[in-house]
Amino acid sequence: MIWLTLAWRNFIRNTRKSYFTLLIIVVGTVACAIGLAYISATFMLVKEGTIRGGVGHLQIASSDWFDGHEESTLEHGLAPELTRRIEKFSDEHPDIKLAMPRIRFQGLISHGDTSLVFIGDAVKAKLERQLSQSFVSTVEGQGLEYLTPEQVYYVVIGSELARLLGVSPGDDITLMAVTVHGGINAVDATVSGISSSGNPDIDKMQLYAPLELAQSLLLTNKVSKFVLFLQEPHAIPDVQAALTADFPQLAVRTWQQLSPFYEQMVALYSRQFIVFGIIIGMVVALTTGNAMLMNLFDRKQELATMSSMGLPEAGIRISYLFESALLGISAGAIGLVLSVAVCELINLASITMPPPPGRSEGYTLMVLFDVGPSLLLWAGVILLCVIAAAFATNRINKLQLVEAING
Amino acid sequence: MSSSSQAIVVCRQVSKRYRKGEIPVDALKRVDLTLNPGQLIAASGPSGSGKSTLLNLIGLLDQPSTGTIELFGQRSEVLKRKERQALRRKYLGFIFQNFNLLPVLNAVENVELSLYGHPLSKDQIRNQALAMLQQVGLLNRAYHYPKELSGGQQQRVGIARALVHKPKLVMADEPTANLDTGSATEIISLMRNLSHEIGTTFLVSTHDPRLIKNMDREVTLTDGVLLS
Ligand SMILES: Nc1ncnc2c1ncn2[C@@H]1O[C@H](COP(=O)(O)OP(=O)(O)O)[C@@H](O)[C@H]1O
Ligand SMILES: [Mg+2]
Numbered sequence: 001m002i003w004l005t006l007a008w009r010n011f012i013r014n015t016r017k018s019y020f021t022l023l024i025i026v027v028g029t030v031a032c033a034i035g036l037a038y039i040s041a042t043f044m045l046v047k048e049g050t051i052r053g054g055v056g057h058l059q060i061a062s063s064d065w066f067d068g069h070e071e072s073t074l075e076h077g078l079a080p081e082l083t084r085r086i087e088k089f090s091d092e093h094p095d096i097k098l099a100m101p102r103i104r105f106q107g108l109i110s111h112g113d114t115s116l117v118f119i120g121d122a123v124k125a126k127l128e129r130q131l132s133q134s135f136v137s138t139v140e141g142q143g144l145e146y147l148t149p150e151q152v153y154y155v156v157i158g159s160e161l162a163r164l165l166g167v168s169p170g171d172d173i174t175l176m177a178v179t180v181h182g183g184i185n186a187v188d189a190t191v192s193g194i195s196s197s198g199n200p201d202i203d204k205m206q207l208y209a210p211l212e213l214a215q216s217l218l219l220t221n222k223v224s225k226f227v228l229f230l231q232e233p234h235a236i237p238d239v240q241a242a243l244t245a246d247f248p249q250l251a252v253r254t255w256q257q258l259s260p261f262y263e264q265m266v267a268l269y270s271r272q273f274i275v276f277g278i279i280i281g282m283v284v285a286l287t288t289g290n291a292m293l294m295n296l297f298d299r300k301q302e303l304a305t306m307s308s309m310g311l312p313e314a315g316i317r318i319s320y321l322f323e324s325a326l327l328g329i330s331a332g333a334i335g336l337v338l339s340v341a342v343c344e345l346i347n348l349a350s351i352t353m354p355p356p357p358g359r360s361e362g363y364t365l366m367v368l369f370d371v372g373p374s375l376l377l378w379a380g381v382i383l384l385c386v387i388a389a390a391f392a393t394n395r396i397n398k399l400q401l402v403e404a405i406n407g
Numbered sequence: 408m409s410s411s412s413q414a415i416v417v418c419r420q421v422s423k424r425y426r427k428g429e430i431p432v433d434a435l436k437r438v439d440l441t442l443n444p445g446q447l448i449a450a451s452g453p454s455g456s457g458k459s460t461l462l463n464l465i466g467l468l469d470q471p472s473t474g475t476i477e478l479f480g481q482r483s484e485v486l487k488r489k490e491r492q493a494l495r496r497k498y499l500g501f502i503f504q505n506f507n508l509l510p511v512l513n514a515v516e517n518v519e520l521s522l523y524g525h526p527l528s529k530d531q532i533r534n535q536a537l538a539m540l541q542q543v544g545l546l547n548r549a550y551h552y553p554k555e556l557s558g559g560q561q562q563r564v565g566i567a568r569a570l571v572h573k574p575k576l577v578m579a580d581e582p583t584a585n586l587d588t589g590s591a592t593e594i595i596s597l598m599r600n601l602s603h604e605i606g607t608t609f610l611v612s613t614h615d616p617r618l619i620k621n622m623d624r625e626v627t628l629t630d631g632v633l634l635s
Contacts, residue, residue, distance in 0.1 A: 310496025
């Protein structure tokens with residue numbers, strides 16, 4: 001078809017101006033692609049961080065535990081009979097990798113004359129360790145996972161809490177809490193390690209203890225809940241359905257339900273990216289539109305000649321749109337290939353970013369080139385180029401034939 | 408209706424006034440003109456006398472201020488944009504002073520452009536275009552691009568393009584102005600032969616006396632007034 005031929009030939013008849021246009025579109029594409037890659041990486045990191053940071057893929061507990069408030073210690077806890085059934089179910093279900101009982105408890109921690117409030121997570125440390133490098137990580141001393149089964153009376157406490165109490169690994173402390181019977185009980189324990197989450201508010205109260213320590217402190221054999229870690233995140237809906245069917249008296253929550261922060265972050269980042277994308281898109285559209293307009297002026301004589309020969313305007317116009325689409329296709333492709341390379345470089349360079357608000361530690365900048373959104377971006381670039389050209393070609397029918405023919 | 412039943416163009420009292428600058432310019436003043444088929448007609452006159460204006464009006468590239476132009480029995484002023492386009496594609500050919508070949512197309516592709524929209528297969532189009540190039544003596548340059556051709560060769564491609572679809576009327580506005588004397592003479596004799604072979608009417612604007620003496624008929628413009 002003649003219009004395609006014209007589009008192609010005009011496209012490869014590259015002038016310095018068209019290289020410049022190409023460059024602008026390439027830069028715009030790269031900027032958007034890197035932005036997308038940064039967001040993808042952030043979502044992935046936050047998602048992984050949330051899941052591995054202790055939330056797991058799914059949690060199962062009584063619905064009152066999730067939604068309500070415990071008037072007394074472990075009021076909504078899971079009794080041993082239920083605990084065993086959950087463990088058996090998890091062992092037998094092929095999609096469940098780990099099922100970890102936890103007790104959430106609170107009380108006072110004392111050292112010498114100082115007593116402070118703590119919020120404790122009692123865990124099976126060896127299991128937790130398989131889920132996460134961070135949940136039970138220590139900055140000083142040793143984590144709970146190094147304890148032998150006989151070593152029950154050891155704790156890991158947050159760095160701020162340790163500082164306020166003036167303790168370091170090896171020091172003895174006393175824990176006090178209200179038991180399930182309503183009385184007060186106390187146990188002595190040794191500080192095994194110091195943890196740091198990066199969030200001072202958490203580190204001020206956080207305490208990790210072996211499950212057995214909490215149970216002997218609270219005088220119970222109940223647990224608060226189970227945290228499940230699956231082989232594959234895809235299995236979440238299936239496992240959730242199976243659990244709900246087998247344990248109708250309990251509630252099963254996904255990690256997303258348990259961390260609304262993630263959804264909020266996705267919404268916020270998406271909005272920011274849309275604004276950013278619109279700005280870049282406008283730059284690309286204006287540049288392309290302007291280039292196609294200049295193009296029209298440069299080829300005024302050719303256009304008028306074709307028109308004088310009676311060639312249909314629609315055809316001439318289509319040939320322009322094709323040409324602009326070719327520009328978008330090639331610039332977009334170059335942009336995406338460059339973006340892959342830039343992403344590799346950014347990840348290799350391990351750039352350290354300043355700590356986000358509420359955190360005390362920086363993080364390494366990471367980007368994740370994602371094929372799906374990038375293909376969409378490519379399509380968007382092509383579309384923008386065609387739209388810009390369509391606006392430019394509106395000038396064709398305003399062309400003064402007689403004047404244009406003589407150049 | 409028309410003054411002669413076989414006339415292809417009838418201009419009646421055609422005037423054209425340009426209002427671009429401060430003072431309006433009357434480029435054509437009450438021109439009466441009838442063109443018959445198969446003739447080679449010179450529109451002569453000094454620069455600025457209105458030759459291009461006349462050709463543009465008859466070629467439907469512009470519209471008269473007053474008066475009427477009848478083309479192949481159709482009143483031009485009632486034609487819509489698309490109808491003018493279609494009329495130009497079917498019945499008219501243009502040869503330009505600056506040749507106006509499309510630089511991204513080679514010689515035969517430029518010629519083929521005139522066959523766009525005609526009910527022909529791809530092969531037929533190619534063969535007709537090549538045959539036309541042979542008639543203008545450029546078959547051996549068929550796949551050359553305009554920038555690889557001399558001015559005279561480019562104009563021969565221009566002539567082939569204007570004639571390949573066998574139009575009834577070809578407008579040539581100073582077709583030899585940018586050519587040396589040798590090429591100019593060749594081009595004129597080529598137009599003369601083709602006009603007689605194909606039966607096409609040529610309206611050629613020129614102020615070159617060497618060309619005018621080879622024409623079938625001469626009309627002269629002075630200051631927008633036509634003398635036959
Ligand atoms: N587009 C235009 N706007 C204003 N004046 C024009 C235009 N085209 C031609 N003219 C004027 O009309 C007159 C006739 O011009 P033209 O037909 O080009 O003469 P020729 O082709 O014989 O040299 C000239 O005075 C010219 O300046
Ligand atoms: Mg002129």
